[in-house]
Amino acid sequence: MSNRSTRTVILILGGLAAMAPFSIDMYLPGFPHIAQALQTDIAHVTLSLTSYFIGISLGQLVYGPLLDRFGRKKPVLVGLALYSLASIGCALALNVQLLIGFRFLMALGGCAGMVAVRAIVRDMFPVNEIAKTISLLMLVMGAAPIVAPTIGGYVVMTLGWRGIFLVLVGWGVWLVFLVARILPESKEADPSVSLNPGPVLLEYLRLFRDPWLMAYTLSGGLSAAGMFAYISGSPFVFMQLFHLSEQQYGWVFGSNAFGLIASSQLNRLFLRHLTSAQLVRIGVTLHALTGLLLVLGNARGFLPPLGTMILVFCYLFIQGMLYPNTSALALEPYAKNAGVVSGLMGFLQSIVATIASALVSVLHNGTAIPMTGVMAGCALIGFCCLFGGEIIIGNKRAATTAV
Structure with missing residues (x-):
């Protein structure tokens, strides 16, 4: 073209x-x-x-x-x-x-x-x-x-x-x-x-058992789920706990959204020097560390409101880099059936995002812990999904080579 x-x-x-x-x-x-x-x-x-x-x-x-x-x-x-x-x-x-x-x-x-x-x-x-x-x-x-x-x-x-x-x-x-x-x-x-329900269901089950697809779909989906936890919990945390006005909250929300967009565009520059797989490994590691700092800082009380807002910005900045690369890697082997793969990706990512948002509401206790805890949990589980999936993929390749 x-x-x-x-x-x-x-x-x-x-x-x-x-x-x-x-x-x-x-x-x-x-x-x-x-x-x-x-x-x-x-x-x-x-x-x-x-x-x-x-x-x-x-x-x-x-x-x-x-x-x-x-x-x-x-x-x-x-x-x-x-x-x-x-x-x-x-x-x-x-x-x-x-x-x-x-x-x-x-x-x-x-x-x-x-x-x-x-x-x-x-x-x-x-x-x-x-x-x-x-x-x-x-x-x-x-x-x-x-x-x-x-x-x-x-x-x-x-x-x-x-x-x-x-x-x-x-x-x-x-x-x-x-x-x-x-x-x-x-x-x-x-x-x-x-299009018969039986074969369609079997195809989805086959894809669900594919460690490559699950590693990148879930690590990317969980990073996005952390963002939805922030969207769900930030009005209470920023306006009720941190006493921001509606206008100030709007500026903070807009700044975080700008960070997410900016990182997705910087990702195009990063790809000149690193592969998508390398960027995802770096991203999920930084995401997990940022999430841990967020929840521990608020749980132990050593993180001031400004520190929380800065770490949330960093969290979303990293997420903007993760999504394009995890999506690209998940789709990479599936030229023939990209439609059904895309459908499963979207379904799983929607489910984990909905669960993350609901958890913030269910766990509400008048502190920032529900929001930051769910954000940290999403990042840590995403980290485990990626590196756990890569271990399984490596073992399968080793077994195939040995045969």
Whole structure:
């Protein structure tokens, strides 16, 4: 591909990748208005967020084999159509039950793009360029959670909360046009790929037992889960414990997001001198050490608020470097079935992120320990997954060589 074509493809893939953060974060400012309009409380409105997460997790398992069977574009177009129609349903919802149901359908449609992005990157770019390409995509993926609530707030003020979903309808329709007319098909349909539940389940189980895929999927997924633990716990820790104002918290949150984006772009420079595998080993080690300092410093009381904020920044900075490299390494051996591999990756990473967020809430005790403890736990388990997986891979190779 020419440089211009490559940039166009990356922009379209970025639009697909950003659907989830925009669909999640853009309507958050409208929660009070939704509750009032639908004559319910915010707790019930929050269930529409839960249903979206469930839809994202399950939907990725569904789209994996579909992308391998029918090519990349057709399932994405079907998913985008479902996403757009469900967004219309959300905009017209007359009660919270309908909103919850349509949000689930939105997620089922929108996650087609999430799965396809990883598979298309594996199809279209050389193995040694995958990590660099994912780093570029993280510009959009990292910026979306920052700007989405602000955009949502303005839309609520001008068009009301239903206007948010109309904007998302427009996004979905625009992506349908871009995918149908501009995005090239990266993989031809393969009728040999079975869609029967039995063979699909066996394929997922086979991949689940692959130490290579699990080592990099879980180490990357757990690093992201630590970030979700921070997102879940930081409002209480920074504003209630550290007494930051809402404006100050916004600046800290934005600075941390900038660090994550910056490190993902610096990753492209690091890859000129180090391999993805080397960067992942360095990253998970630094991540684990940073997490330990965070939780021990807060548990023992020797870490001041500023120290905690600096270490959180470092934690997220490292995570921005880890995700592109773990994703690239996980996808590397799977040119033929990148769709089903991408689906399993997304499912597992969504599950661990959801568990991490829930743990912060369940363990809440009025201190910073739940947030920092879950962040440290994610980093340490990710460290064990990576190096444990590499030991298993090494033993298998040694056994094969001996035979």
